[in-house]
Amino acid sequence: MSRRRLLFVLLFSTCLLAVASATAKGGLAAPGGSDLRGAAIASAHPLATAAGYEILKRGGNAFDAAVAVAAALAVVEPYSSGLGGGGFWLLHRAADGYEVMVDARETAPSGVVRELYFDRDRNPIKGATTQGGRAAAIPGVPAALAHVAHRYGRLPLKESLAPAVRHARDGFKVDPRYARIAKLRERFLQSGVGTARIFLDGSQAPRPGYILRQPELAATLELLAREGAGGFYSGRVARTLVAAVNAAGGVWRLADLESYKIVERPALCFTYRGATITSAAMPSAGGVALAQSLAMLERFPLRAVSDVETAHLVIEALRRVFQDRALYLGDSDFVQVPLVKLLDKEYLRRRAATIDPKAATKSEALSDEQSARSESGNTTHFSVIDAAGNRVAATLTINLLFGAGVVAGDTGVLLNNEMDDFSLREDVPNAFRLRGGAANGMAPGKRPLSSMTPTFIEDDRGVLILGTPGGSRIVSQVLLIVLEYLRAPHVDLRRLLDMPRYHHQYWPDRIEIEPEGFSQEWRAELAAKGHAIHAANRRWGNMQVVFKSKRTGLAQAAGDPRGADVAWY
Ligand code: DON
Secondary structure: OOHHHHHHHHHHHHHHHHHHHHHHHHOOOOOOOOOOOOOEEEOOOHHHHHHHHHHHHOOOOHHHHHHHHHHHHHHHOOOOOOOOOEEEEEEEOOOOOOEEEEEEOOEOOOOOOHHHHEOOOOOEOOOOOOOOHHHOOEOOHHHHHHHHHHHHOOOOHHHHHHHHHHHHHHOEEOOHHHHHHHHHOHHHHHHOEOHHHHHOEOOEOOOOOOEEOOHHHHHHHHHHHHHOOHHHHOHHHHHHHHHHHHHOOOOOOHHHHHOOOOEEEOOEEEEEOOEEEEEOOOOEOHHHHHHHHHHHHOOOOHHHOOHHHHHHHHHHHHHHHHHHHHHHOOOOOOOOOOHHHHOOHHHHHHHHHOOOOOOOOOHHHOOOOOOOOOOOOOEEEEEEEOOOOOEEEEEEEOOOOOOOOEEOOOOOOEOOOHHHHOOOOOOOOOOOOOOOOHHHOOOOOOOOOEOOOOEEEEEOOEEEEEOOOOOOHHHHHHHHHHHHHHHOOOOOHHHHHHOOOEEOOOOOOOEEEOOOOOOHHHHHHHHHOOOOEEEOOOOOOOOEEEEEEOOOOOEEEEEOHHHHOOOOO
């Protein structure tokens, strides 16, 4: 057995044991069927949440509900995720404690070469990875919908997709958030391929209340419902996708779609101060970053230090994990990722030991000598738990707002611009200002590194299911919620979500903070430690959380108050 596989097995079995004992202790013998006691759903759109509840009421389980929510989001939140995108689904099956990550990340098309994205002078071509056919990678969401429904659900795909089909065909009322985002991207949508016709009202961003209909998307969803993944990845839809992407400058082949496979991967599981945390596996860098940060922070007495001291330590941990990400992480099916080393307690102890509690380390001075060399608004997250305790945390995306701005022919499918999540060259940052190296370079069939971090936290009090959009800032958002959830004596979802957010990603070497919620003293004390502070002009993220109490068996859901804001870099 390879070391990497061994690590996964070890982590995975630890996780199963912890989960099994937690379930037994809680005694959550909740009734199944259509009983909604103990069930909860949090998503970025009320119609998507309602779609999930509708499916639970019809006797579906959390997995069926997740399929319904994801498909509905594809219709009512088209700037965030959809059939043209990808994502990660973290599943927990109550009956046997089985946990898995369904990796539905997009893959690079077989015709990809780096030269497509550079001009003759070796300068990156502006917009090549973010707009048009070259920006789009092979989608994974349709395969995931079919897979999750068939393998884990109780209902036929047709039933779980029905609410989405309805919203696409009959239309839905544009809400203020859609109106604002469409306004922000009005020019992008006007100049995109097939986008104005669908997402604008005439050539203008629609106003709230406008009924947005997507009959072509409804037909594609129905085909998927009837024929399963084959209805999307082969035949007429697939041919239309290839033709449209290539007409917009892409290099897709039919075989890229026909051979697309979702991958089931053992979830990343670890413990932090007595809680069991299950999170995204590679090719998301999010779970690894969370595990590394928490292992470093476990070495400091966080309860005994001030808010500023805590922020300093969190930032220094983030600085180090984002350095590791830039140096070593990439699709582990393609490159050797030294995961064993990166998650090794001794390695993380040495990394933590370089943190000076009094002063900021300059990123450029952060040595990677003792490191592991030896071996990315708009995205959506939803959390679901059903009465029986089955859970889903899913973060899905088409990357930037309205993805690549290409709707494929008459399919109604808006394509992602996930190619921007690859690293073009060490000196070329992506849309989230992330830099990376060869490990995350483009290659045919490869999955770009992601920050998406769907996560479960279990402790004596219950289980928290969480995740958020926000590009590279996903990692710090999840980390801050985990720390606060475990620090506070009572579970108060509103408080968790209201907390102001800060972020650091190694490069640029500065703390990014939300515009409100940080006092002058807080800023001054961190500045005195040598940190540069950059206040963003907007808040970020759209965290969707569900908490189920072990004591009462009751579940509650909460959405980010920032949901109405537009997170943009
Ligand atoms: O996979 C990633 O990390 C990015 N494509 C996620 C993009 C995102 O969260 C945009 N939201 N603000």
